[in-house]
Amino acid sequence: MTGDPDTSQDILHDIRLGHADRGFVGKIIRLDALVTGSSLSPQELEQRLVEMGFVEGARVEILHEGTIRRDPIAVRVDNITIALRRSEAMAVIVE
Amino acid sequence: MTTASLRLALVGAPNTGKTSLFNSLTGSRQKVANYPGVTVERKSGGFVTPEGRSVTVLDLPGTYSLRGRSPDEEITRDIVLGRFDGEAVPDLMLCVADATNLRLTLRLVLELKRVGRPMMLVLNMIDIARRRGVTIDLDRMSQELGLPIVTSVAVRKGGVDELLKRTDEFLAKSHEAAASEWTTPTIADLKAAQREADRIIAAVVTLPTKPDTLTNRIDSVVLHPVWGLVILAVILFVMFQAVFTWAQPAMELLSDGFAALGQLIHDLMPAGWGLLQSFLQNGLISGVGSVIVFLPQIIIIFLFILLLEDFGYMARAAFLMDRIMGGAGLHGRAFIPLLSSFACAIPGIMATRVIDNRRDRLTTILIAPLMTCSARIPVYTLIISAFVPATTLWGFVNLQGLVMFGLYAAGITSALTVSAIAKFFLWRDHAPAPFMLELPDYKMPRLRSIAIGVFTRAKMFLYRAGTTILSMMVLIWFLASFPQAPAGAEGPAINYSFAAMIGHALEPLLRPIGFNWQIAVALIPGMAAREVAVAALGTVYSIEGGKEAADQIGQVLAQKWTLATALSLLVWYIFAPQCASTLAVIRRETGGAKWMVVTFIYMLALAYAASFLTFNLAQALGLH
Ligand SMILES: Nc1nc2c(ncn2[C@@H]2O[C@H](COP(=O)(O)OP(=O)(O)OP(=O)(O)O)[C@@H](O)[C@H]2O)c(=O)[nH]1
Numbered sequence: 001m002t003g004d005p006d007t008s009q010d011i012l013h014d015i016r017l018g019h020a021d022r023g024f025v026g027k028i029i030r031l032d033a034l035v036t037g038s039s040l041s042p043q044e045l046e047q048r049l050v051e052m053g054f055v056e057g058a059r060v061e062i063l064h065e066g067t068i069r070r071d072p073i074a075v076r077v078d079n080i081t082i083a084l085r086r087s088e089a090m091a092v093i094v095e
Numbered sequence: 096m097t098t099a100s101l102r103l104a105l106v107g108a109p110n111t112g113k114t115s116l117f118n119s120l121t122g123s124r125q126k127v128a129n130y131p132g133v134t135v136e137r138k139s140g141g142f143v144t145p146e147g148r149s150v151t152v153l154d155l156p157g158t159y160s161l162r163g164r165s166p167d168e169e170i171t172r173d174i175v176l177g178r179f180d181g182e183a184v185p186d187l188m189l190c191v192a193d194a195t196n197l198r199l200t201l202r203l204v205l206e207l208k209r210v211g212r213p214m215m216l217v218l219n220m221i222d223i224a225r226r227r228g229v230t231i232d233l234d235r236m237s238q239e240l241g242l243p244i245v246t247s248v249a250v251r252k253g254g255v256d257e258l259l260k261r262t263d264e265f266l267a268k269s270h271e272a273a274a275s276e277w278t279t280p281t282i283a284d285l286k287a288a289q290r291e292a293d294r295i296i297a298a299v300v301t302l303p304t305k306p307d308t309l310t311n312r313i314d315s316v317v318l319h320p321v322w323g324l325v326i327l328a329v330i331l332f333v334m335f336q337a338v339f340t341w342a343q344p345a346m347e348l349l350s351d352g353f354a355a356l357g358q359l360i361h362d363l364m365p366a367g368w369g370l371l372q373s374f375l376q377n378g379l380i381s382g383v384g385s386v387i388v389f390l391p392q393i394i395i396i397f398l399f400i401l402l403l404e405d406f407g408y409m410a411r412a413a414f415l416m417d418r419i420m421g422g423a424g425l426h427g428r429a430f431i432p433l434l435s436s437f438a439c440a441i442p443g444i445m446a447t448r449v450i451d452n453r454r455d456r457l458t459t460i461l462i463a464p465l466m467t468c469s470a471r472i473p474v475y476t477l478i479i480s481a482f483v484p485a486t487t488l489w490g491f492v493n494l495q496g497l498v499m500f501g502l503y504a505a506g507i508t509s510a511l512t513v514s515a516i517a518k519f520f521l522w523r524d525h526a527p528a529p530f531m532l533e534l535p536d537y538k539m540p541r542l543r544s545i546a547i548g549v550f551t552r553a554k555m556f557l558y559r560a561g562t563t564i565l566s567m568m569v570l571i572w573f574l575a576s577f578p579q580a581p582a583g584a585e586g587p588a589i590n591y592s593f594a595a596m597i598g599h600a601l602e603p604l605l606r607p608i609g610f611n612w613q614i615a616v617a618l619i620p621g622m623a624a625r626e627v628a629v630a631a632l633g634t635v636y637s638i639e640g641g642k643e644a645a646d647q648i649g650q651v652l653a654q655k656w657t658l659a660t661a662l663s664l665l666v667w668y669i670f671a672p673q674c675a676s677t678l679a680v681i682r683r684e685t686g687g688a689k690w691m692v693v694t695f696i697y698m699l700a701l702a703y704a705a706s707f708l709t710f711n712l713a714q715a716l717g718l719h
């Protein structure tokens with residue numbers, strides 16, 4: 001376990017887009033790519049998410065889920081739809 | 096002269112209509128489809144503006160940023176930054192945006208502005224934006240961005256008139272290029288640019304009064320966890336059934352036509368011209384004709400693929416298949432290249448440029464030739480029609496179509512298996528790459544572009560028949576006719592030819608997998624292209640069997656081969672690397688001969704092993 005108590009508190013309370021169910025509607029609070037199941041480095045993952053429009057304040061909605069383990073997911077980000085895996089969506093903190 | 100013509104470049108996010116614009120400006124027919132990542136090369140063309148300026152324009156791969164993550168995006172970056180070898184910096188960049196989907200493109204525009212080159216923003220697909228009731232304050236937007244803006248409808252006649260006019264106006268003035276301030280954007284830069292883009296959009300774009308609910312409604316069925324997969328399977332199944340059943344009447348017509356033509360030539364020739372008559376009837380008409388007969392099937396398969404691509408289904412299919420592909424160690428973006436390989440492995444291998452990770456890209460390239468390309472259709476159809484009865488099962492399934500479907504399934508399964516094995520042995524420590532793909536809104540396929548697409552493919556097929564296949568046929572006819580049989584010799588004359596010598600020499604090697612010497616003769620020139628084997632068999636058997644055999648190659652095969660041999664040859668064609676152009680493209684795309692050799696050897700080994708098993712199993716089961 002790394003980090004100070006404050007951030008680990010946050011980690012417990014954060015809702016991660018990767019955990020959310022279909023039909024979830026929310027807003028992006030921030031990106032946190034440190035602990036995800038992704039094969040990308042945190043830096044690279046965050047960069048790609050931002051490039052696809054996942055930035056603070058954007059409205060997100062989970063529109064569809066895949067068959068196997070409900071993965072990947074199709075997410076409406078403001079007015080575009082992005083398909084991605086749950087492991088990458090873990091980096092997106094929403095409310 | 097290095098021409099003083101002005102250089103334009105089309106840049107922008109993926110799927111915004113750059114290639115459509117390029118086509119309507121230059122009259123070209125580059126590939127357009129409704130999914131991100133269609134264009135993976137730089138394509139150049141020319142046109143003359145209404146005021147008579149001659150312009151060359153470059154179509155570039157779409158990109159979300161100039162970072163250059165994958166080989167296709169690197170091309171765009173290098174052109175824009177003037178780092179591309181042998182290509183000067185464009186005089187004017189046309190940044191193409193999808194007017195219904197501005198967020199990501201506007202961020203790219205802000206990034207491009209830092210490069211400091213003259214630029215104009217093209218709001219394309221303005222027809223869709225208007226239909227949805229979106230209004231855009233162009234003056235304000237132009238002011239905010241500090242760029243001239245023009246709207247366009249790339250796919251409609253006259254839809255680029257304004258763009259042409261404004262380009263002329265723009266080019267009439269001289270423009271200073273500022274020094275480039277571009278540096279690879281950091282995450283903070285990207286976020287700031289996105290916020291700025293969002294601010295501008297909020298200020299100048301109104302929300303749609305009639306949002307696109309159709310896409311969502313279709314997706315709730317097409318991407319449904321259960322129905323989605325069922326629909327995908329049904330689409331593929333109908334596609335392969337259609338290849339068989341719909342094409343049948345047209346193929347019979349063509350086949351009868353060629354038979355009649357052969358007969359006509361036979362009858363018209365004076366008696367003494369035996370050799371020329373044999374060349375025309377056996378070499379040309381039986382050979383090339385036997386390949387052209389498959390044109391209707393090629394048209395149908397391309398029609399299906401083009402419709403799916405234009406409608407916007409490809410990205411959905413990639414979504415549905417992601418976990419299954421991931422299980423086999425494939426990158427999420429590998430699906431579209433592999434599906435394109437159903438048409439032909441060459442564009443499929445090119446399309447792997449969208450894959451950012453080199454290992455993932457290599458794996459996809461290695462297995463793309465296993466997908467059943469359209470050149471296998473003639474071989475499969477010939478053997479299936481000869482050996483599988485055209486019975487109907489359960490009232491609607493054509494047995495021949497079912498076998499065809501099985502062969503496609505075998506291709507897909509073996510591709511996934513090879514990928515899983517490669518992953519296990521070659522790069523075990525390599526974690527699965529992520530999958531992130533924009534799902535575009537559905538679009539009604541445009542009749543005109545589908546027609547042009549099908550026509551282009553049909554033309555390519557006929558061109559191949561008239562070049563590669565024709566020249567191979569001349570060679571085979573020659574080998575099968577010379578030296579001629581000595582006077583008074585027994586048996587068919589072909590038994591004395593070079594072809595028979597070559598065939599007999601190879602036969603011991605191929606006997607364990609059930610191939611006779613005639614097949615051996617067909618396989619060697621068949622390395623050039625798969626369809627050649629069909630033509631070669633046509634020629635060899637028609638020279639051997641005389642004119643009755645010339646018409647009905649299928650019936651001849653049914654008499655001469657055992658079922659075990661036929662099955663073995665079908666299985667051979669699932670795996671064998673019988674296509675020189677594919678190997679050449681693998682060499683080019685991987686930057687060396689190594690992976691080409693690897694592909695050739697592994698496919699040949701697989702083909703031999705699988706045919707060996709099939710043949711011996713079939714014989715053990717008594718399938719003669
Ligand atoms: N209605 C409408 N459709 C358009 C317009 N321009 C392009 N399209 C469609 O949009 C889709 C994408 O067009 P392309 O020209 O392939 O886009 P691209 O920017 O070259 O895409 P990439 O090569 O993947 O970067 C196709 O289905 C086109 O038919 C337009 O002005 N109006």
Ligand SMILES: [Mg+2]
Nearest residue numbers: 113114133134
């Ligand atoms: Mg394009």
